[in-house]
Amino acid sequence: MKHPILWIHGEALGPSNPALVAYPGRPAVFVFDTALLEGATPAQSLSLKRIGFLYECLLELPVTLRRGDVAEQVLAFAGAHGADGIVTSAATDPRFKAICRQLEPHLPLQVLEPEPFVVLEPEPNLGRFSRYWRQAERAVWAQWATAPGPR
Amino acid sequence: MATPPRSGVPLAWPEQPGDLPRQFTSRDSLERELKQLFPQAEGGLSPIEGGRRRAEELLTRIQPQRYGKGRNFLDGPVTRLSPYIRHGVLTLAEVRDAVFRRTRERQSSEKLINELGWRDYWQRLWRQLGDGIWHDQEALKTGHASNSYASDLPDDIATGSTGLACMDGFIAELHSSGWLHNHARMWLASYLVHWRRLRWQVGARWFLQHLLDGDPASNNLSWQWVASSFSHKPYIFNRSNLERYSGGRFCSACCLRDRGCPFEASYEDLDSRLFQR
Numbered sequence: 001m002k003h004p005i006l007w008i009h010g011e012a013l014g015p016s017n018p019a020l021v022a023y024p025g026r027p028a029v030f031v032f033d034t035a036l037l038e039g040a041t042p043a044q045s046l047s048l049k050r051i052g053f054l055y056e057c058l059l060e061l062p063v064t065l066r067r068g069d070v071a072e073q074v075l076a077f078a079g080a081h082g083a084d085g086i087v088t089s090a091a092t093d094p095r096f097k098a099i100c101r102q103l104e105p106h107l108p109l110q111v112l113e114p115e116p117f118v119v120l121e122p123e124p125n126l127g128r129f130s131r132y133w134r135q136a137e138r139a140v141w142a143q144w145a146t147a148p149g150p151r
Numbered sequence: 152m153a154t155p156p157r158s159g160v161p162l163a164w165p166e167q168p169g170d171l172p173r174q175f176t177s178r179d180s181l182e183r184e185l186k187q188l189f190p191q192a193e194g195g196l197s198p199i200e201g202g203r204r205r206a207e208e209l210l211t212r213i214q215p216q217r218y219g220k221g222r223n224f225l226d227g228p229v230t231r232l233s234p235y236i237r238h239g240v241l242t243l244a245e246v247r248d249a250v251f252r253r254t255r256e257r258q259s260s261e262k263l264i265n266e267l268g269w270r271d272y273w274q275r276l277w278r279q280l281g282d283g284i285w286h287d288q289e290a291l292k293t294g295h296a297s298n299s300y301a302s303d304l305p306d307d308i309a310t311g312s313t314g315l316a317c318m319d320g321f322i323a324e325l326h327s328s329g330w331l332h333n334h335a336r337m338w339l340a341s342y343l344v345h346w347r348r349l350r351w352q353v354g355a356r357w358f359l360q361h362l363l364d365g366d367p368a369s370n371n372l373s374w375q376w377v378a379s380s381f382s383h384k385p386y387i388f389n390r391s392n393l394e395r396y397s398g399g400r401f402c403s404a405c406c407l408r409d410r411g412c413p414f415e416a417s418y419e420d421l422d423s424r425l426f427q428r
């Protein structure tokens with residue numbers, strides 16, 4: 001991709017968003033998802049506090065703000081900028097995958113992984129936190145041993 | 152008092168019709184415009200401000216060494232970073248590294264790192280379960296059938312007028328600021344599910360509407376932990392627990408201070424009163 005646009009979503013509203021890091025200065029867009037705001041999902045409609053919090057985070061990022069159907073808006077933004085692809089960051093919310101499926105038929109989509117808290121191989125057993133933590137705690141603290149800084 | 156202007160960082164590309172505004176003369180004008188843009192959204196702005204600048208300020212104030220002992224107290228040294236972490240303003244990895252930078256001996260920072268682990272754990276479960284986080288993970292251990300729990304949020308809870316100073320205080324804070332201390336979330340959730348016999352999903356939905364850190368995974372699975380569909384037993388508390396960790400601030404001003412407090416009992420009594428086992 002030579003001139004992609006960046007799709008920023010609500011799980012990565014900081015400067016370490018890997019799409020912003022990989023393509024600094026490229027046009028970026030965030031879409032307030034009307035269906036989500038109005039409570040089409042199992043969650044209820046969002047209060048103005050939450051929208052305002054997101055808005056203030058977004059004002060500190062170089063990103064155009066839109067409202068409506070996410071895939072439609074992202075594709076229209078890509079069209080307006082003559083983009084040859086879309087770059088975004090991975091998200092956990094299942095809505096993210098659904099939106100990706102709507103984008104992919106139209107333009108190449110690159111999904112970048114944000115820096116993980118801890119990498120676990122093999123995949124941990126998530127039955128209870130204590131099981132997960134037995135494996136994860138060791139791996140997290142192994143990173144402290146190599147982290148720069150005072151000791 | 153007038154607040155300073157809110158200006159978005161400049162964009163290197165031209166605006167298009169339909170772009171939402173990025174320049175406001177003050178926080179009040181931001182609030183006014185958002186009310187017009189999102190007429191279905193209830194309430195006003197939270198006193199908690201969004202943005203990386205504010206997140207970094209909070210990050211410089213974390214106290215990993217005091218956290219372990221003090222975190223359960225409402226006025227304890229918790230970080231208040233959750234809204235910023237939830238929305239990736241700061242990544243969990245950045246917070247982890249900030250804790251590491253302040254760590255001379257591992258043991259004193261273990262608890263805070265462990266709590267960050269809870270977030271990572273819930274996110275991994277969400278990836279595995281998808282929308283399944285809205286369903287009971289296991290049968291309830293309360294002895295009550297799941298269909299005996301109510302499906303509507305009662306008015307006195309929606310309006311914060313239960314007459315219990317603690318619960319009304321938590322509800323007011325949830326509504327006005329969108330952030331609650333972990334212990335307050337546990338007490339409020341437990342009151343709704345076990346004392347008021349409400350389906351946990353009703354409370355979870357209500358929290359997600361208001362919490363700035365509202366995250367379906369951390370939230371729903373914590374509600375399930377309280378309800379006992381994702382733990383070995385239901386979570387309950389009593390007055391002496393709440394009074395201790397809130398520094399007595401609610402009980403001293405409560406109408407039910409001297410009699411009628413539904414939380415004034417031993418755990419054994421509450422257990423037999425609330426559950427059928």
Ligand SMILES: Cc1cc2nc3c(=O)[nH]c(=O)nc-3n(C[C@H](O)[C@H](O)[C@H](O)COP(=O)(O)OP(=O)(O)OC[C@H]3O[C@@H](n4cnc5c(N)ncnc54)[C@H](O)[C@@H]3O)c2cc1C
Nearest residue numbers: 229230231232233266269270333336364365366369370373
């Ligand atoms: C009923 C209920 C609902 C909850 N809903 C949410 C929610 O929607 N979003 C949310 O982020 N947290 C939720 N939590 C977890 C916890 O209450 C908050 O993360 C914490 O209170 C946030 O305050 P803090 O940033 O000062 O946390 P700190 O104690 O300073 O912890 C630092 C960070 O670790 C993470 N963390 C700490 N404790 C937990 C925990 N138990 N579960 C998951 N992450 C944790 C958070 O990202 C937090 O910012 C819920 C807990 C309960 C009991």
